[in-house]
Amino acid sequence: MTSRFTELSVDCHDPERLAAFWCEVLDYKVIDRGEDMVEIGSWEPTVEGVRAGSMPPTLVFVQVPEGKTLKNRLHLDVSPIDAGTEDEVTRLLGLGATRADVGQGPDRSWVVMADPEGNEFCVLRSLAP
Template sequence: MACRISELVLECRDPELLAQFWCNVLDFVVLDRELQPDGTVGEVEIGAADGFGGRQPTIILSRNDDPATAKPRLHIDVNATDRDQDAELERLLALGARPADVGQTGDEQWHVLADPEGNAFCLLKARLPAV
């Protein structure tokens, strides 16, 4: 028996903003919100419509107002499911992603992007079937 990734947690300044962005990117929905005692959103959990424990891990966007101190060691890679890489790149840029420079040469088969809070992610070349 092995483990399975059930959730990814991303600390961020604005969970609602990133939830909207990543829901649009991944065709996810908001599954849950947790409010802090002052009424502000502390966490937003997003995922596929089948929810936690489904075929894909959920993403928890957890408020953290502390300044980021270092580049994260983990990033998300995404693949288009219904269009080619160039068309998906245009869609992601229209949603608010922006090109990011992490030292790539320009010869890579992927695009490095940043979400609205600057978290790097990659758009890979291969098209994958939708799950």
């Protein structure tokens, strides 16, 4: 008996804004909406796809009243697929991300950033050919 990682939930103030940001970052689309939530993904979830384990998890942005107070203990890592890391960082800055300092120190091969609500994520090495 096993389980599948099907979605990652992100608490936030403005689910629509964060969903729009992450759709641009990941080339995802909105696949579900509720009163206080927006789910995005690269595919339409089906029981068969989830069972096969071949589909990436979706992201669910859920509206909560409290704000972010500390560094995230869990964060996303992204790797550019058609540009260099610095070009991708520039693109993400244009979408509303900011550079973040979480104590990572100098001379790292990744760049720590924050989404429009301050959730940290890392831009890793480029996977571009």
